[in-house]
Amino acid sequence: MEVAEVRTTSAGPDSPRAAAFSTVGLPAAQRLEKWEAYNASALVALACRTINGAPLEATERNLWLPHVEVAQVTGTPHVVERTARQIDRHPSRAVVLYLAMAGEAFFYHDDGVRVLKPGQAVLCDADVPFVRGFAQGLTELVLKVPRPVFDGLSEGTALRTPRVFDIAGPAGAGGHGYALARRLRSMVRGEAGEDRQLLERELLGLLRTMVCGARAGDTRSQLHAAQAFVERDLTDRNLSAARIAAGIGISERQLSRIFSEHGGVARWITDRRLDRAKAMLAAGDDRLSIGEVSHECGFASQSYFARVFKQRFAMTPLEFVRGARS
Incomplete structure (x- = not known):
């Protein structure tokens, strides 16, 4: 397989290394091969095929922090598969969180099929075979975490099967998932600052809270989740401290505490x-x-x-x- 060119940038020694790749403008016959090659080198090796025979139009932006990887992927309708052969040739040794922003998708795993809608996320072991399909195309955010890092933050919570989260819902996981999605989106847009260590701690804190529950998160993760909840419901005149606390799964007292340096929740x-x-x-x-x-x-x-x-x-x-x- 030909290795796709990776266009990388970095704003400074402390900023995340970035890369981007697109099939748009490439000869149609080369698009799938180059897309597979880029993903194998930059994220997770996948076999790709289009659904209707049309040339694949897909774009991926990647950021590398000290341990984790972040990506945003957009594309026209297609199917990807993580096969046993690819796992053997290109092991990821990581778990991956796929957050759907646009386009309904199916996720096939050996324990069944899940249909994911925009506003949902699936967390899976990238070294277990799966198939994903995007009949309507996709826009998604991706967080790839090395398995030793995930094992440390998950507090013994095993990932035996894929887990699905509602990242736009009112529940606690939704609040933290929404905050995580906003943070990932700001990062791929270059709006999140350049402190790689701080960015990574924020992402891992929010992921830990999603996986283990709100009370396992540190105050920074809880603050980001609460702020994201406020942004989402800012136009609602009934927005209150009680509703925010319930939405992200913490007490009103803890909510008041984490906003104390910001003048209070109101x-x-x-x-x-x-x-x-x-x-x-x-x-x-x-x-x-x-x-x-x-x-x-x-x-x-x-x-x-x-x-x-x-x-x-x-x-x-x-x-x-x-x-x-x-």
């Missing part, structure tokens, strides 16, 4: 709403009134919005709009 929610409202007002969309912006950002009333906006930015929303448009 302050954090208000500030995030104000940030969003200010951005909307600055965008100058004449179709939205100040009252509609207030409603869209989850404020209980326009008068309350105006009051806290002035407290934060030393001007009323109307004064800000006039200044932004002058």
Whole structure:
């Protein structure tokens, strides 16, 4: 098999090493071979075939941290298989978390078939054969963790069969899974900073909490999960500390503790709403009134919005709009 070229970049000595590859623009007859070669060198070796005979259009972006690997994969409809022969030739010695962002997929394993929808994730041992199919194409995030690292963080939780998580649901795993997905997405977009050690600790802390339960996570993981929960439900005027705590599986007291350095839970929610409202007002969309912006950002009333906006930015929303448009 020909080894695909890997285009790598690195912003600095402490930043993650990055690579990217796409079949778009390659001769149709070479696409599957080069896609397989790239994945074998950059992530997990897989056999690939298209469903309808159309040339595969797929793109992958990869980041390498000290121990774990991160990727974002997009592609047109196709099927991939991790065969016993590939495992023998290209052992991964890792577990892999696939987080579906778009496109329904099936996951076939020796213990059965699972259908994964966007907002779900599957965690599996990459050295056990499986087949995955994407009839609608896919967009997914991937986290690859060496098995010794996973064994250490999972606190003895064995991965005998694949595990499926709802990363967009209201349950505790959903809150941490959602936070993990947001963090992975920001990383592949280059928005997560350059401290490789810190990024890896955050990812592993969130994964540990997903696998073992919220109380096993460290406070940083709980904070990221809570902040992600807030971002997801920011426009809901009924968003409360009790709901956030229940959503990520911790007590209200613990939630208050982890937000103590950020002015408290209510302050954090208000500030995030104000940030969003200010951005909307600055965008100058004449179709939205100040009252509609207030409603869209989850404020209980326009008068309350105006009051806290002035407290934060030393001007009323109307004064800000006039200044932004002058």
